[in-house]
Amino acid sequence: MSLLHPFSKKIIAWYQQNKRELPWRNTKDPYLIWLSEIILQQTRVEQGMAYYLKFAKEFPSVKELAKAENEKVMKLWQGLGYYSRARNLHTTAKTITDNYKGKFPEQHEDILLLKGVGEYTAAAIVSFAFNKPHAVVDGNVYRLLSRVFGIETPIDTTLGKKEFNALANELLDKKNPALHNQAIMEFGAIQCKPVSPDCSVCPLNTMCFAYSKKSVSKLPVKAKKTKVRNR
Numbered sequence: 001m002s003l004l005h006p007f008s009k010k011i012i013a014w015y016q017q018n019k020r021e022l023p024w025r026n027t028k029d030p031y032l033i034w035l036s037e038i039i040l041q042q043t044r045v046e047q048g049m050a051y052y053l054k055f056a057k058e059f060p061s062v063k064e065l066a067k068a069e070n071e072k073v074m075k076l077w078q079g080l081g082y083y084s085r086a087r088n089l090h091t092t093a094k095t096i097t098d099n100y101k102g103k104f105p106e107q108h109e110d111i112l113l114l115k116g117v118g119e120y121t122a123a124a125i126v127s128f129a130f131n132k133p134h135a136v137v138d139g140n141v142y143r144l145l146s147r148v149f150g151i152e153t154p155i156d157t158t159l160g161k162k163e164f165n166a167l168a169n170e171l172l173d174k175k176n177p178a179l180h181n182q183a184i185m186e187f188g189a190i191q192c193k194p195v196s197p198d199c200s201v202c203p204l205n206t207m208c209f210a211y212s213k214k215s216v217s218k219l220p221v222k223a224k225k226t227k228v229r230n231r
Contacts, residue, residue, distance in 0.1 A: 015183035088116025135168035140188025150209030
């Protein structure tokens with residue numbers, strides 16, 4: 001019997017006290033979870049919320065979205081940018097309707113084959129909708145794990161991705177993967193922020209490598225430095 005890592009216990013306890021109330025957290029419908037994940041791929045929660053509510057109301061099921069006119073889908077998406085997301089959304093709804101009779105696939109490998117769905121999104125859908133033990137690794141998770149465990153492998157390399165993925169899966173609460181995944185992402189988004197996080201009130205500060213070494217601003221490491229251009 002595997003005992004829960006202190007890291008997991010602490011982030012879950014923190015999440016239960018501090019989580020934001022978001023509409024896609026109150027559903028187990030894989031379609032709505034997928035919809036929220038695609039909208040939030042390159043969009044902040046505050047901006048994406050209105051679009052999520054609009055799409056969920058207009059197209060309450062994957063079949064409704066599949067039937068929609070392309071212009072209607074694109075018009076609803078207007079203002080969100082990265083329009084390939086909307087095109088992929090529409091294409092995938094049709095794929096699910098044609099290949100899975102409108103029922104969202106439940107297997108991680110099937111979800112991974114859907115257009116516009118990568119490792120992170122597939123893990124999010126199977127854990128949030130079906131409570132299957134796949135760890136999510138997004139920017140928030142990279143940042144949190146690199147700081148707490150002192151990982152200096154660049155996050156934008158194949159080796160880094162493997163290392164972080166292995167650690168995330170090792171820490172995952174296998175009995176409650178949905179809760180654990182929500183907690184780790186929310187913790188990274190709200191508590192372990194990219195710039196100037198308030199480490200003095202962080203429940204992980206006693207076990208955090210970066211906090212003890214005063215290297216919070218140096219982690220995570222990226223191999224490719226982003227060039228800053230003057231405009």
